[in-house]
Amino acid sequence: MISIFKTNIGDEDELLSIANTLNNKLPEINWNVDLADCDRILRVESTSNFNDHIVSLFKKLGYMCVNLEVFYSAPK
Incomplete structure (x- = not known):
């Protein structure tokens, strides 16, 4: 899932x-951020849906x- x-x-x-928060709270995801993009795109790869958790973490951090x-x- 991406x-x-x-x-x-x-x-x-x-x-x-x-990064510290994401890596500590969600070590099972792979992620990156494109700071050059005007939307500061965060791309997350995972085997499960962590979307609500990610949005919540950002909100708690003030972002x-x-x-x-x-x-x-499809699974490999």
């Missing part, structure tokens, strides 16, 4: 703060995170 989110992460320092799209892929 989920795409729009965020308001401003810079590398903010990204590091969020916006909106789920734009979810892609499902």
